[in-house]
Amino acid sequence: MTLPTFFISHGAPDLPIRTGPTQDFLRQLLATLPERPTAILAISAHWLTAQPTLSTNPQPQTIYDFGGFPPHLSEMVYRAPGSPTLAERVAELLTQAGFAPRFNSRRGYDHGAWTPLILMDPAGQIPVTLLSVQSRETPAHHLHLGKALAPLRDEGVLIIGSGAATHNMAAFNGDYHAAPPTWAAEFDRWLAETIAQNDLTALVNYRQIAPHAQRNHPTDEHLLPLFVALGAGGKGHQVNQGFTYGAFSMAAYRFD
Secondary structure: OOOEEEEEEEEOOOOHHHOOOHHHHHHHHHHOOOOOEEEEEEEEEEOOOOOOOOEOOOOOEEEEEOOOOOOHHOOOOOOOEOOOHHHHHHHHHHHOOOOOOOOEEOOOOOOHHHHHHHOOOOOOOOEEEEEEEEOOHHHHHHHHHHHHHHHHHHEEEEEEEEEOOOOOHHHHHOOOOOOOOOOHHHHHHHHHHHHHHHHHHHHHOOHOOOOOOOOOEEEEEOHHHHHHHHHHOOOEEEEOOOOEOOOEEOOOEEEE
């Protein structure tokens, strides 16, 4: 069977210790699939490299790349093994598509990867390989990257881009339940509508077209994983929505 791909807004690092619709969505996500994945390829906005880079660490460590949250968050451990075999397969596909992939044998799970995955697979039974984001490259680059990965969907691999539909750290509100500002809600709605319309041209040119694009994404890196999932998948639709801490959209999309 062909697996879908997903883009997930992971929000703040305290995602696993909060409760709400996003946590419920992530806990049920694997049950919505046509079959259980044999491996996961995770593209996190928190691993930035010049060239596409794959983790080959067979036992990745949990990275606590944040501060200011309850201490017990930094005691959580995501125990999923790595998959050097999947890393080799991904590198093969990327090379065929004209990329020059690299390997990293030390990379662990940053919070963009482990905080949603620990809700999806708490026991860490599904092996995970990480693929980096190229923050100096364009959305079109990442769309092309995703297209190269499409064969994995027929090989039991679940592709998940983890970033943020909106990401302006300057607008972080200490109130977890604060209502979103208008500029964030309008961008979030535009993104959902444009994905539903499968308007790839508008999406890759979102900075010129989307409302309040610069304010929602002062830099691109948190939206770039979306383009990898979009490129590898098919037509998309929204499967989770909402906001936390004011301006942090928790939107998620499935591409079949």
